[in-house]
Amino acid sequence: MDARLGAGQSAPAATKPDWPERLYGTLKAARIGHMSYVPDAGHTALINLLEADPAVACNVLTTEEEGIAVAAGAWLGGQRSVLLMQSSGVGNCINMLSLPAIGRFPLLMLVTMRGEWAEFNPWQVPMSRATQPSLEAIGVRVMRAEDPDELIETIDAAAALAYEADGQVAVLLGQRLLGRKTW
Amino acid sequence: MVSGMPDPDRLGRREAVAALLADRPETLLVVTGLGSPSYDVHAAGDHDGNYYLWGAMGGAALVGLGLAQAQPDRQVMVITGDGEQLMGLGALATIGVAQPRNLTLAILDNEHYGETGMQASHTASVDLAAIAQACRFAEARTIRSLEEVLTLRHALSQPSAGPRLVVIKIAARNPPRSLPSRDAVHIKNRFRAHLGLEQG
Numbered sequence: 617m618d619a620r621l622g623a624g625q626s627a628p629a630a631t632k633p634d635w636p637e638r639l640y641g642t643l644k645a646a647r648i649g650h651m652s653y654v655p656d657a658g659h660t661a662l663i664n665l666l667e668a669d670p671a672v673a674c675n676v677l678t679t680e681e682e683g684i685a686v687a688a689g690a691w692l693g694g695q696r697s698v699l700l701m702q703s704s705g706v707g708n709c710i711n712m713l714s715l716p717a718i719g720r721f722p723l724l725m726l727v728t729m730r731g732e733w734a735e736f737n738p739w740q741v742p743m744s745r746a747t748q749p750s751l752e753a754i755g756v757r758v759m760r761a762e763d764p765d766e767l768i769e770t771i772d773a774a775a776a777l778a779y780e781a782d783g784q785v786a787v788l789l790g791q792r793l794l795g796r797k798t799w
Numbered sequence: 800m801v802s803g804m805p806d807p808d809r810l811g812r813r814e815a816v817a818a819l820l821a822d823r824p825e826t827l828l829v830v831t832g833l834g835s836p837s838y839d840v841h842a843a844g845d846h847d848g849n850y851y852l853w854g855a856m857g858g859a860a861l862v863g864l865g866l867a868q869a870q871p872d873r874q875v876m877v878i879t880g881d882g883e884q885l886m887g888l889g890a891l892a893t894i895g896v897a898q899p900r901n902l903t904l905a906i907l908d909n910e911h912y913g914e915t916g917m918q919a920s921h922t923a924s925v926d927l928a929a930i931a932q933a934c935r936f937a938e939a940r941t942i943r944s945l946e947e948v949l950t951l952r953h954a955l956s957q958p959s960a961g962p963r964l965v966v967i968k969i970a971a972r973n974p975p976r977s978l979p980s981r982d983a984v985h986i987k988n989r990f991r992a993h994l995g996l997e998q999g
Contacts, residue, residue: 715983
C-alpha cells in the first residue's frame with residue numbers, strides 16, 4: 617500500500633485479499649460450528665462468511681471475555697467454537713481465561729493486532745505491547761502469522777492443538793498482514 | 800435491613816434451590832455461578848448434568864448461552880448470584896440478541912456479596928429483571944415465595960419464546976458449605992459423558 621496515502625484516500629484498485637475465504641475454509645475443515653466476536657475491521661470478511669453460514673451459530677459480544685465463557689459452554693455441549701477479537705480486547709479476557717486454563721477447555725482465539733505496524737492511534741500501543749505476554753502469563757499458547765500462507769498453516773495447526781489436544785491457543789494476525797487503516 | 804442480619808421474611812437459599820431442582824427432568828442441564836450458588840446446587844443433589852464454576856466471575860450466564868446453543872433440544876438453567884451477574888451485565892445484552900429459547904437464568908439475589916463479608920451489592924436499588932426486560936428477554940421477573948419458585952420449576956419443562964431471567968429474592972445468610980468437586984476437568988468430562996460426547 618502507498619505509504620503517502622492520507623485521510624479519505626484508499627489504495628488504487630487494491631486487490632481484495634483472498635485469505636479470509638481460505639481461513640473460513642480452514643475453520644470449516646476443523647469442524648467449527650460456533651463463533652463469537654467483538655467486531656474488528658481486520659475480521660470483517662471472515663465474520664461475514666461465518667454469519668452467512670447456517671451451520672455456524674454466531675454471537676456478537678459486548679466485551680471479549682464473554683466469548684471465553686461462551687466457547688467453554690459450547691464445548692460442554694459438544695460444539696467447537698472460535699473467538700474473534702482485536703488485540704485491545706485481550707486485556708479484557710484475562711480472569712475469564714481461568715476457566716479454559718483450569719478446565720482444559722479447547723480454546724481458539726483469532727486476534728487481529730493493532731498498535732504494532734503503521735499504527736496511527738497511540739492508544740492502541742500499550743495493549744498491543746501487553747497482548748502476547750499477558751496471554752502467556754495466564755497459560756495461553758501464542759502463535760503469530762505475518763503473511764497469508766503462514767496464516768492458513770498456523771490456523772490449521774492451532775485448531776488441532778485446541779480441539780485435539782485440549783489446548784488454549786491464540787493466533788495473532790500481524791497488523792502488517794491486515795494493512796494500513798484507511799479513512 | 801442491617802447488612803448481613805437474618806431476615807426471617809425472606810426465602811432461604813437452600814430451600815429455594817431445593818424446590819427449583821426437586822424432581823428435575825433428566826434432560827435439564829445446570830450451570831452454577833461461583834460461591835454459594837455452586838454449594839446450593841450441590842446440596843440439592845450432585846448430578847452429572849451440572850457444571851459448577853469456582854471462578855470466572857461474570858461468566859456463568861455465558862457458559863449457559865454456549866451450552867444452550869450447542870444443545871438446542873435441552874433446557875439449560877444457570878443458577879447464580881446477584882454479584883456474579885452484576886459482573887456480567889453485558890451478558891444480558893448478548894443473550895438478548897442471541898434469543899435462545901432454552902436458557903433460563905435464575906439469580907439468587909440476597910443483595911449482598913456473601914462470600915466476601917456480606918458487603919451490600921447493587922441490587923437493593925438496581926432491578927436486574929428490568930434490565931433483562933430491556934434486553935428483550937421473553938420473561939423477566941422477580942419472585943419472593945416458594946410457591947412462585949415451584950411455578951418456575953414447572954415452567955422449565957415448557958417451551959419458551961426466548962430467554963428467561965428470574966430473580967429470586969433470598970435472605971442474606973450463609974448456610975454450611977456443601978462443596979462440589981473443584982476439579983474442573985473431571986466435572987467437564989463427566990458432563991460431556993452425560994451427553995454422550997467423546998472425552999476430550
